[in-house]
Amino acid sequence: MTLNIFLFTITIQKRETSFEELIQNEYARKIYEENKGKVTHYTRQW
Numbered sequence: 887m888t889l890n891i892f893l894f895t896i897t898i899q900k901r902e903t904s905f906e907e908l909i910q911n912e913y914a915r916k917i918y919e920e921n922k923g924k925v926t927h928y929t930r931q932w
Contacts, residue, residue, distance in 0.1 A: 903911075
């Protein structure tokens with residue numbers, strides 16, 4: 887998709903992701919969620 891606004895041209899293209907990248911991103915998301923849970927456990931105020 888190309889947008890022409892004044893003197894600027896903006897082009898947006900869909901990025902292809904490989905299967906390995908999807909696996910790595912899912913693993914990183916899982917680790918992030920686990921660490922977020924640990925942080926809330928330690929920072930909970932009584």
